[in-house]
Amino acid sequence: MSQSQPDSRMQVAVATIGAALLLTVLLLISVSSTPYAAVRAFFIGPFSNRFYLGNMLNVFSMLSITGLGMAVAFRAGVFNLGGEGQVYVSALTATVAGIALASLPALLGLPIALLVGVFTGAVIAGLSGLFRHLWDTDELITSFLIASASIPIVDYLIVGPLNDQASNLLTTERVPLAFRLPRLLAPSQLNPTLIIALLLLAAAYVALFRTVRGYEWRLSGLNRQFARYGGIHTGAYIVFPMLVSGALHGLAGGLFVYGTHYATLVGFTAGLGWNGIAVALIAKRHPLGVVPAAAAFAYLESGARIAMLHTDFTFELGTIIRAVIFLFVTASVLPKLGISTRVGRSIRLLFRGGSA
Amino acid sequence: MIYYAIEVMAPLLLAGLGGLFAELAGVLNIALEGMMLAGAFAAIVTASLTGSILAGMLGGLLAGLLLAYLFYFVGIRMRANIFIVGLAINLLAAGTIPFLSSAMFGTKGVLRLPNVPRMPGLFVGVETGFPLLDQILFGHSFGVYLTVPAVLLAGFVLRRTAFGLRLRSTGKNPETLRAVGLNPDRYRRAALLISGMGAGLAGSLLALRLGVYLPNVSAGRGWIALVTIYLGYKRPVGVLIAALCFALAEGVSVAAQGVLQIPGTLLLSLPYILTVVAMIVYSAMRRVAPSDA
Amino acid sequence: MELRHITKRYLENDVLAVRDVSLALHAGEIHALIGENGAGKSTLMKIAAGLLPEYDGEVKSDAGKVCRLVQQHPQFIPQHQVWENLFLGIEPRTRWGMIDQDAAARRFSALAGRYAFPVEPRMRAERLSAAQAQLAAILGALLHNPDILILDEPTAPCSDHETALVFGMMRDLRNDGRAVVLITHKLREVMEISDRITIMRHGRVVRTLLTADTNPGELSSLMIGEDCQRSESDRRFSFARRDSGTTARTPLTDQQDPATAAQQTSPPPSLRAVDPAQPVFELLKVSLVRRGRMLLENLDLRLYPGEILGITGIRENGLEYIEDILSGSAEPSSGEVRIQGNLPTRYTPRVFRKLGLAYIPTDRLMRGASLSSTVEDNMILLERKRFGRGGLLNRRASASFSAALQQKFGITAVLGKPMHTLSGGNMQKVILSRELSQNSPVVVFSEPSWGLDFRSSQRVHDEILRLSAEGVGIILISSDIDEILSLADRIVVMYKGSFARTLHGSDRVRDTIGGLMLGIESEMSLAAPEDHNHDSSKEPGQ
């Protein structure tokens, strides 16, 4: 590779990010009556105090897990379009399990409850993988349909049999106090999920790029025929990645309950699964790429939320800004950022993509 | 029930057929949802301005077209990731419409504009003596009658014309087009624009049937339209059958709320479950009895 | 047409493919373009056909002259019908903008009939055999009514019969006053069909000469660029001694010492324990039926250690399916497969490999390699478990393993680069190195020298002989009769999914095989009795 290439890539990356940010500023200035406050709230807000910083980091940790859940599926060449539903259903089962196990010590009860969530997510996603393996039904479509079917069922359970009669929220009862993860930057929602997410990302990187199974996993995704020819059990690498992807979404659901909301509320996942897909794609399906992608996502979302609270910034504006940045970033930066298996390059990516 | 199922089917089918073109040209258009929404909004606005249903539908169609062109420009010309572009366009529609609505009409909510005509029903009251047939054929809103020609036209264009052949070839292997000196991007663009028109038109049907624009009126139908493409094995008639199946399942779920003692919310998952089951049964049957087709 | 001072550098990998080449093509002439892989023939012709836009130099041709190139691996859309593939871009239309399918069918049939190409226009392209696909691609080019037709290795997948059809077509075009360019490795074909010959090497034209003025020996030395000790005809003689039935073969490795490097990382050869009297691989009454069609019928076969069993035939007569059966890629509808006496628990490549089978597939690009993975990742495919330490992949060990393989097989490649950056010959070497690193007692080679230049295929053949000398049982599937004749101890000829005849000793005559492949010889009485296998008496059911 010649020396000029990374430089020009860098330039393009900086140029695009710069352009996207400039556009955001222009958008804010043009529609806000207090433009300075809006720009400041949007960009500086997330770092302005513990509360916002902690919330942003919490969004980051949740998105990292769902983004990773998508990335590992993509790596094996399977597509999980049902992440949203998987998070939601798993949150509910984890909640129910936690409430049922309230008498157990937290060190036993909490892991079991989370495992129930993991298991739920794995089963729901794994079904699609299994269907593909058995009957060659497109896992992209079945995972979407199964998730879509499960959402009303969860809605019903929350509003109906599992409803917290003492609350006017559409919510289940809250999980036992002892099971709740501690808050790291009170009163923000930040909790040990962040650490779990970072550990998972590192573990996924090692598993995918530094293990034999990871080698087989990636090879199945790159060229299934070749993998089969090489004696790799390719059927397993359809079902298994879907299971893992679902399990990660299930874990996200469980952690969302035990770390953030302490209960399952109707519709509380709010795009966690969908955004996970975007994060995974922007990360170029790479576990280490998930870090800057999820961080950028969390930053934008937090910035928008804070600007909404403090200025006349509206919800739609946040949506528009995110859309515009998506278009920009994906259009010109990312195809130029080739991610290889080499650690060095991945680390470079961290810095390069960090401010995207 | 059949009658309503057909009404439900119409927008799904139009969006699905449009999406089919994109799919066959090798572009997964997940922005159908956003295009439908834009179509719905534009349809109400133009219908209100002109007082004409047809103009409203045209407006919806153009709005879909506009987003489709943006999709083409970023996704194809700029070689961006198609999926992210699709998500971005859905976001753009979801953000821009309330923004415009608020700026132009002072509300982000239900947009009830004066002068929006009602979608006329055709062949109202015509009877053949067979109630089932009457339900299928007559009295539907104007837009429904667009669907049958649309299916035929789609089938004809895809199967019988040079354009269709080239479009299908683009999706299968764009290199073959380049080898004979054709530019596959042209066919991708055409396919995307068609999908935009289909989705925009579908959105206009949704809105004009109600006579108002509502936030999120597409309510996931763009995604379902995408499902019908796969479920219909990427053939126009298949999309028709898939859309009808989904509409019937939806109809069952709606009707069952009144009859069964099952909670209504729970029944909302019925269409999806039925669709998955249909998909599996169909795939499994294909496995058992492989045909030569 | 005239090409002047053409230079082409590929930006992606910085390869100077063609260097300052000038070449004139005359009407009414068949011009052969020969040279080793990577000599720049295909690149040059792509430029001539206008398929590569960026180059230096000048392509001069008269206005309105149509130049069509038939590429080596025709790209068809498998789900589309043949005519849909061929008429793409030149669809005849009716007044209403529809495709005039009748007109298309008429034009197609007229052309196909004229050259007796056995291709059905309404067949789905995926059901074409490789040879039919090649013929269809040629028809596709002819539909454009070209003044200059360039054929890149058109006969690679063709049997003698189909080759004759292609040659007939070429002569016809020549007589019609058009220019035909033939890119090939096969010197025999060059001598047979061409009027003039241009030899290329390392991106340059070495010489252009009249066919009448030269001979294969001269051509091959020009191609290789040094005085080659063994011309192609020599090679055939050198293998002729195999007919004597003795095992006086010596491994023909030309690199001795690097072999030891790979030896260190490989486990000790496991095949030493093999009993030479026991078959290492058997097919017992194997049939394959798909969609109601009998693709393979009642095949029996026994392979002994150290033996090279050649399977030949026209590809659509079952060669592509027997490859799948032999490698475990497809499950037989009836009958059984035994590897070293064991029945596989399931018919998957995974189980077959465990039982001791290595396999070099025909489809190197899809089945044999993962093009976007690194060369190293391609090499360690079969040894991956060995580099696992507590689940982790030991990258250092895998790197030294692949470096040793690279050295042993003389692979020119950067191990960390993606596989698709490699030339065809190097790619095949990577596949060979990987498969042979297993020391499997049975190796299935399918079309091992397809598309390879002389030197690369020579290396492959040397490997086959070396393995056989080590006692490995080898099945060589090849539609190239010369390859089969020069290497195989026994030859099985397939015809319509069955083994038409097993030949050894004096039966192994080119014409006999050719006739069997076409089903002509099966009625003719050949003196040899039907003792296919030397142990047929042991099998009561035989």
Place this chain on the structure above:
Amino acid sequence: MVRTRIRRTQISLLYGALIVLLSTLLLGCAPAEDAAIDRPYSVAVFVPGVVEGSPTYEMLVEGVRRAVDESGNATVRIVEGGFNQAEWAGGITSLAATGSYDLIVSSNPSLPEIVNEVSQSFPEQHFLVLDGYWEGNPRLRTVMFNQREQAYLNGYFAGLVTTGGMPDSNDALRIGLLAGQEYPMMNQVIRPAFLEGAQAVNTDIELDFRVLGNWFDAGRAADLANSMLDRGVDVILSIAGGGNQGVIATARDRNAYVLWFDSSGFHHGPGVVIGSSLVKLDQAAYERTLEAIEGSLEFGVGEVLGVADGYVRFDDQDPNYIEYVPEDVRARHADLMQRLMDEPMEFAIPGAN
């Protein structure tokens, strides 16, 4: 060369975006929101949803604004919290965390519990929550409306309609209720009280209850309404947000009637929407906010306002009501109003502490 092409496309994209921006600028002027420098009393309104398109929240904002304007000595900020109830706690916390608001006003049955929890971290912050009920938090004042009476008013009117009170009433004694989603207030109060009201007219009346699943899918709402009409329903109470539009479209096509909840809905479909129960949320918001600004508002209590207090009403003044509803029906309904004035109904608030 490649690089310049990328730049050029980027630049053109940038320009395109600028054009879009400028056009949106021309089209819409941002609502003026004065950030006053001196703020003797500052009020924040936290809207758990979006103001525009929601009559309840429009009333809330309107009432608070009126109070602020009238006092002349206060400012107000409106903050929209979006529809995800899981994010409301975060929004309220953010507002409280700024410490710059004397009073945070909100409205939703579920808000008191959220506010109660948040106020543990911000014990100085005062809250006023309408349409919710909570007792005992010394910084929280709630105002609840008697929704049982409200639903009963609608039910009684629906009973009058389905028993033949309107020209297009049918023989079947079935009334319909379409809910956006199921929630405690719906299941425990509105739905039974609606039926109770109807059965006060005729005990044989049955209720056809349907759920839309969300608050926006008007297409499915139309289908659900159609299905209800198929089963003999002739009047539907629609509490489905944007979905109400689908019910109106169907009812108009098939000559059925629609009832509205919380705000006056006659203008949505003259002749189709024939009854509206009202909650004077704007009035309550205005009065309580003004009291808070003046320092006279009592915290720590929850009040329940109903028909007798004048905060729950049936819109009998709208010209459409007078035009389309026969006199005898109106008279009978007025009698009911009078009865409720005299004898307020017991109201068991779901989830009340």
